[in-house]
Amino acid sequence: MLFRALSICIAATGLLAGAARAQELPPLPAAIKAHGELRVGVRCDQPPYGFQDQKGQFAGIEVEMAKLIATWAFGSPDKAAMICVTAENRIPQLTAGKVDLLIATLGKTPERARIIDYSTPYNWGGSDLLVLKDSPITKLADIKKAEMVAMLKGTTQAAWFDAKEPDVKTLRLNSISDALQALKQKRADVMAADVATLKIIAEKDPSVRMVGEPFAVSVGGLGVRKNEPEWLAYINAALARMAAEKRYGPWIDAWVSEDKRDFYKTLFPPAPFPPEG
Amino acid sequence: MDFDPAYLVKQLPALWRGLLLTIEISGLAMAIAFVLGVAGAMARHLKLKGIAPAVAFYVEFVRNTPLLVQMFFIVFGLPAIGLTLPLFWAGVVSLALWAAAFHVESLRGGLATVNGGLEDAGQALGLARLPFLLIVALPLGLRVALPSMLNTCVSLLKNSAMLQAVGVMELTFVAVDRMASDFRMLEMFSVMLVVYVVLVFLLSAVANRLEAVMQRPFRA
Amino acid sequence: MSLILDNWLLFARGLLATLQIGIVTLIASTIIGFVLGTLATTRRRSVRLVVRGYVELLRAVPLIVNIFFIFFGAPLLGLQMTPYMAAVVGLSLWGGANGAEIVRGGLMGVPRHQAQSARALGMTEVEIFVYILLPQAMRAIIPALAGLLTLLVQSTTLGALVGVPEFLQISRLIVERTTVMQGSDPAFAIYAFVLLVYFVLCSALTALSRRLERMLASGSARKTPTMTVEATAVS
Numbered sequence: 001m002l003f004r005a006l007s008i009c010i011a012a013t014g015l016l017a018g019a020a021r022a023q024e025l026p027p028l029p030a031a032i033k034a035h036g037e038l039r040v041g042v043r044c045d046q047p048p049y050g051f052q053d054q055k056g057q058f059a060g061i062e063v064e065m066a067k068l069i070a071t072w073a074f075g076s077p078d079k080a081a082m083i084c085v086t087a088e089n090r091i092p093q094l095t096a097g098k099v100d101l102l103i104a105t106l107g108k109t110p111e112r113a114r115i116i117d118y119s120t121p122y123n124w125g126g127s128d129l130l131v132l133k134d135s136p137i138t139k140l141a142d143i144k145k146a147e148m149v150a151m152l153k154g155t156t157q158a159a160w161f162d163a164k165e166p167d168v169k170t171l172r173l174n175s176i177s178d179a180l181q182a183l184k185q186k187r188a189d190v191m192a193a194d195v196a197t198l199k200i201i202a203e204k205d206p207s208v209r210m211v212g213e214p215f216a217v218s219v220g221g222l223g224v225r226k227n228e229p230e231w232l233a234y235i236n237a238a239l240a241r242m243a244a245e246k247r248y249g250p251w252i253d254a255w256v257s258e259d260k261r262d263f264y265k266t267l268f269p270p271a272p273f274p275p276e277g
Numbered sequence: 278m279d280f281d282p283a284y285l286v287k288q289l290p291a292l293w294r295g296l297l298l299t300i301e302i303s304g305l306a307m308a309i310a311f312v313l314g315v316a317g318a319m320a321r322h323l324k325l326k327g328i329a330p331a332v333a334f335y336v337e338f339v340r341n342t343p344l345l346v347q348m349f350f351i352v353f354g355l356p357a358i359g360l361t362l363p364l365f366w367a368g369v370v371s372l373a374l375w376a377a378a379f380h381v382e383s384l385r386g387g388l389a390t391v392n393g394g395l396e397d398a399g400q401a402l403g404l405a406r407l408p409f410l411l412i413v414a415l416p417l418g419l420r421v422a423l424p425s426m427l428n429t430c431v432s433l434l435k436n437s438a439m440l441q442a443v444g445v446m447e448l449t450f451v452a453v454d455r456m457a458s459d460f461r462m463l464e465m466f467s468v469m470l471v472v473y474v475v476l477v478f479l480l481s482a483v484a485n486r487l488e489a490v491m492q493r494p495f496r497a
Numbered sequence: 498m499s500l501i502l503d504n505w506l507l508f509a510r511g512l513l514a515t516l517q518i519g520i521v522t523l524i525a526s527t528i529i530g531f532v533l534g535t536l537a538t539t540r541r542r543s544v545r546l547v548v549r550g551y552v553e554l555l556r557a558v559p560l561i562v563n564i565f566f567i568f569f570g571a572p573l574l575g576l577q578m579t580p581y582m583a584a585v586v587g588l589s590l591w592g593g594a595n596g597a598e599i600v601r602g603g604l605m606g607v608p609r610h611q612a613q614s615a616r617a618l619g620m621t622e623v624e625i626f627v628y629i630l631l632p633q634a635m636r637a638i639i640p641a642l643a644g645l646l647t648l649l650v651q652s653t654t655l656g657a658l659v660g661v662p663e664f665l666q667i668s669r670l671i672v673e674r675t676t677v678m679q680g681s682d683p684a685f686a687i688y689a690f691v692l693l694v695y696f697v698l699c700s701a702l703t704a705l706s707r708r709l710e711r712m713l714a715s716g717s718a719r720k721t722p723t724m725t726v727e728a729t730a731v732s
Contacts, residue, residue, distance in 0.1 A: 051678075056507045084662055088457040089659055172446070176676070177684070180676060184356075308724050337647075343695055449561065
């Protein structure tokens with residue numbers, strides 16, 4: 001894993017010389033430049049987006065994004081000063097000025113948009129339901145029959161259930177493994193999460209299956225503080241350049257197992273994004 | 278950020294349900310902890326073979342490990358070896374097991390204050406060790422242990438807030454969940470602050486009253 | 498077992514953070530404790546009331562709510578906190594309240610006639626405090642502070658809930674990665690291991706506290722009032 005990541009970094013820096021001319025980025029805002037490094041919040045508990053490997057090294061697709069932006073902004077992937085953020089603390093960490101950027105599986109919601117600014121979307125995801133193999137639940141409408149639905153706190157799914165199915169009982173947990181445990185221990189009979197994550201789980205675990213009717217489609221963006229238009233413009237330009245240079249493909253090859261790569265590639269540019277809702 | 282009463286009113290039903298769950302879980306845990314604590318202290322007092330050392334180890338273990346980790350172990354660890362409790366009961370049990378360990382210590386201390394002369398007198402009256410313990414030593418020991426046992430109960434109530442971390446939708450859970458998604462800190466914190474302070478003071482008041490009642494026979 | 502060996506570097510890093518927070522907060526709690534504990538024994542009623550209010554409030558609100566409050570609430574006061582800072586500040590304020598009780602208890606435990614005799618000898622109040630009261634009170638205070646360290650180390654786990662990468666939080670990340678990436682079910686093994694590590698660590702600290710208590714007590718002719726923090730004070 002590490003070697004693969006390293007070789008990608010080397011390849012990325014190699015490409016840099018040519019690519020930089022191809023697509024110029026706006027000048028780096030002085031306030032960001034003054035830090036001398038890219039202070040960025042990433043997830044440490046969301047493989048394959050952001051996690052820590054056995055040596056405690058940051059790893060995953062969003063970590064690669066952070067390293068590439070650091071390379072463009074400060075000349076080296078080592079200039080990405082990453083810190084772990086959680087679903088609950090990521091926005092406070094950003095507004096507290098501890099990081100200047102969030103690349104942290106941040107789905108777009110109106111509540112969050114009151115507090116922070118979003119970049120243009122860089123990926124999208126639908127939600128799905130995971131049930132035990134022999135569950136009577138076979139379609140989304142069956143959710144009304146569910147006794148308890150496990151999900152993660154503060155996610156798109158949680159917001160969707162609050163708005164669309166307020167009568168369904170939900171169990172809000174901190175992590176995917178907690179939610180999966182709850183499902184397998186029958187503390188909940190359904191687990192709701194993003195399709196991409198559920199695909200990984202369903203494939204590794206023969207005791208569960210996906211319902212397969214996506215809902216609550218949302219797009220993910222990078223987060224920056226409000227009133228920093230230059231920085232937002234820089235980030236948007238960087239994302240456009242990542243898409244133009246087709247950077248996401250090799251990252252997905254590095255961090256996602258072979259049989260799911262094609263699926264993940266439909267979630268990132270250059271794949272088209274569906275409308276939200 | 279301004280205080281928005283309308284927002285607070287909208288969240289009240291959820292907060293109320295959370296508060297009820299906090300009270301329910303704490304109440305049940307207190308009852309179970311009391312029974313376990315008395316049983317454990319008696320086992321230690323009677324120096325029951327095998328059981329007394331096990332209780333002693335249990336007490337040391339619980340007191341020297343963080344309650345939050347105990348909760349994670351009970352809620353997410355134990356099911357892996359086939360021991361699954363519904364979340365509500367997993368919460369009750371983790372709090373009860375924790376408090377029981379402190380009760381055992383308090384009550385053991387209380388029982389130790391019952392003096393030997395009393396036991397001799399009991400024997401002279403034909404009371405065997407167990408009946409003596411039950412009808413003489415335990416009521417006396419409980420009086421001595423009561424203040425610290427009630428203190429443990431207050432701590433139990435406060436510690437029920439940690440169940441937030443394993444997904445029990447008690448008061449703190451509801452409040453923190455709202456904060457993380459709506460960013461209305463002021464409203465939620467005002468509620469938590471007021472509710473916990475009121476709960477703790479109510480419980481302390483009940484405790485003081487109980488202590489006073491229990492001490493009555495000893496007053497000249 | 499291999500699960501733990503494979504991730505030993507991460508575990509070690511988490512444990513280091515736990516110990517670091519434990520020690521930093523002990524130092525801060527000690528300082529707050531001495532200041533407030535001393536103020537709690539002054540003759541001025543208003544000062545005593547303020548200290549009392551601080552101690553009671555911090556002990557009435559669950560510690561975890563305290564930490565959430567500091568983390569999410571500090572921005573309301575224009576302060577910006579990282580999870581690490583929020584945990585350290587929250588634990589220190591709480592530890593300071595317990596420290597104040599320890600110091601107050603220690604000072605009150607010194608027999609009243611000692612201060613009176615010293616006053617009769619013409620010592621000033623400051624001299625009495627520094628040369629008479631404090632040295633004797635320390636016999637009770639030091640072991641109790643060592644006991645407080647055990648509680649603080651245990652309470653560092655609450656930092657995990659705002660995202661501090663301490664021992665418990667690191668362990669949760671490992672459970673998460675192993676579950677999702679490898680499809681196995683490591684929660685039992687890892688949380689059992691975490692419990693065991695805390696047990697060894699805190700037992701050692703508890704033993705240290707008891708040892709200090711015995712050592713300091715044996716050096717004194719009269720038996721010092723034994724006083725340990727009510728361990729149940731954890732919240």
